[in-house]
Amino acid sequence: MTLRAALLQQARSCAALGSPFMEMLMTALAEDWPDDSALGRLCAGWKGDVGPGGASLPLRIAGGLHALVLTGRAPDLAAVYPSATAPDPIFRATVLEALATHEAFLIDWMQRAPQTNEVRRSAALIPAAHLLAARHPLPFVLSELGASGGLNLMFDRFALTAGTTRLGPPDAALTLTPQWQGAAPAQSALRVDERRGVDLNPLDLRDPAQALRLAAYLWPDQPERVALTRAAIAVQDAEVDKGDAADWLERRLATDRPGQLHLIYHTVAWQYFPPLAQARGTALIEAAGARATAETPLAWLGMENDGGEGAALSLRLWPGDLRLSLGRIDFHGRWVKWNAPNLP
Structure with a gap:
């Protein structure tokens, strides 16, 4: 091209x-x-x-x-x-x-690749987490692949207006208002015990030069994105490690976490991993899933391009290796078509 x-x-x-x-x-x-x-x-x-x-x-x-x-x-x-x-x-x-x-x-x-941290993608993470919490009322451990500056590691501190339903804490740092189609999951009690991400080039938003890189890739005629990003930065306190996602994931999955739900997720990031890294990551997650119990459930949530309208929302959940399609979402989170079934 x-x-x-x-x-x-x-x-x-x-x-x-x-x-x-x-x-x-x-x-x-x-x-x-x-x-x-x-x-x-x-x-x-x-x-x-x-x-x-x-x-x-x-x-x-x-x-x-x-x-x-x-x-x-x-x-x-x-x-x-x-x-x-x-x-x-x-x-x-x-x-x-x-x-x-x-x-x-x-x-x-131009020597460095574009980096964004689209906060509105949490419009997929929030309802998925509430869905999971309804089935497994346990504290969450969050592991985000391709986390950039870690803003979407804070999704439990955001609110979401899903049709006539509001999901999120009363003192939310920001409120997402996508065009919503479908019924929203019932609000569940969310508690995050640990949150951590990985990125090949994580952005430390305390560094003005790195914060500039994030701000520069927000499009100038979309002030809402700027306002949401600033609000998310104000509450960002999660660590994002620099490294290879598969190596990092292997370390994260080496320890079982009794009494906690481990949620692994990525938003428009998996597609950029080399095929060998994708295969290795899948094998690591599936192996950990095979060890999962009702006391150590494991969930894998993806928001990725599959060639259709927007991004597909997919969920795998162990024990049992349930595979669910949760719907679709605009790449920038402007709309959500939610068709998730109730979890058995």
Whole structure:
């Protein structure tokens, strides 16, 4: 895939995810991209898939530009961010000037993959946890794979409006309000005894530089995402370890946890693990599931792309290796189609 094709594909994705500004920016970059520049040559020589399913160069470029705005490095660019109008000549010229003036910054920025921590994905985690707690009224141990900054490790401190039902604590740090289809599970008592995650490059949101990387990948015309992220950061106190997910998971599963429900989960992360890591992770979880008892239940929850609308929500639960489809959710958690059965 060429960079221009990748930019146009990303433009379509941004439009579908409710960001007209990002659609406009991606389209303008596709039409005006400076091939004859150091930045252009870097992208032209990039190894592998440069599109949204690979290295995501369009998002890296957009994230770098947004970082320039957030840090005040490019005041002229900030003056046209965000704009929901068609890309007029002033906007195009300002973006091109930023690409040229801040080329060294952008080249350095693009060496690291995009990282997001979409808090609205907890709209899948919250009802799933309540469903599990109704069957197993035990404290939870949480293990998140691909946890980024660990914001979705705090889902029990968030509230969810699911149709006419509210799930979550009365003093919730934030409230998620997706478009909801289907009946919500009954609210159960949730208690988390331990929460921990793993990521190849975890974000320490106490570090301003790393917090900037998270903020830069929030799209400029979606202030709700910014507000929710800030609210989640304010209560984030979970540890996210740096490392390989399978190695980390092997250590996490080596100890049985009597009287606790161990919930392993990932949201749009499993697909990025190499096939061998996926196979090893599956084997580790299944082996631990085979040892599970009513006193040491194990659950594996996935929110992943399966080629359908949004992401599929799948749950495996031991003992018994129950396999359930819980429904579907928008990649950014804007809607949920919940069709989970009652657990036997």
